[in-house]
Amino acid sequence: MGIDLDCRGLKPEMPFRLYDYLPILLMFIVAAGFAVVNIFLSQFVGQRKRTRTKMMPYECGKDPVGTARERFSVKFYLIAMIFILFDIEVIFLVPWAVVFKTLAGPTYGLRTLVYVEMMLFVALLLAGYIYVIKKGAFDWSESARLEAEAEGRLLADMEKRQIEKARTAA
Numbered sequence: 001m002g003i004d005l006d007c008r009g010l011k012p013e014m015p016f017r018l019y020d021y022l023p024i025l026l027m028f029i030v031a032a033g034f035a036v037v038n039i040f041l042s043q044f045v046g047q048r049k050r051t052r053t054k055m056m057p058y059e060c061g062k063d064p065v066g067t068a069r070e071r072f073s074v075k076f077y078l079i080a081m082i083f084i085l086f087d088i089e090v091i092f093l094v095p096w097a098v099v100f101k102t103l104a105g106p107t108y109g110l111r112t113l114v115y116v117e118m119m120l121f122v123a124l125l126l127a128g129y130i131y132v133i134k135k136g137a138f139d140w141s142e143s144a145r146l147e148a149e150a151e152g153r154l155l156a157d158m159e160k161r162q163i164e165k166a167r168t169a170a
Helices: 018-045 074-091 093-104 111-135 142-169
Strands: none
Touching (some): 074 093, 093 111
């Protein structure tokens, strides 16, 4: 026989072959090549018109108002936390989908339990999503923009008052 068993006779000893890892190396080469080709294509083919709007910093949906040292609206941080929360919860769906067929098979017989458990999880996600929508966390309409601009003006006025107060005190 060509396969050796270890000292307990349980597992066959597999020889290490570097060429077994060639598909992984090929995947990394293709991914890096794709990234490099896209960067070079955007440099050679893309338009180079510099407009005032294109040169403005992009602040994740908020118009840049004031200095970078001012405080952001709580809504900005709320959106970031909601994104992280739903992103992490979606990550739990992938391993469940992988093991569902095994757990639903005749060996374990947990098809109904595992399915109902995941549907409960998805229902809780949906309830959280509806709650966030009802609270208006995703409302980036004109009224939200006007609110952010007013908040920016208020913070700028407060900063000016602090500067004037420091000048008069000195």
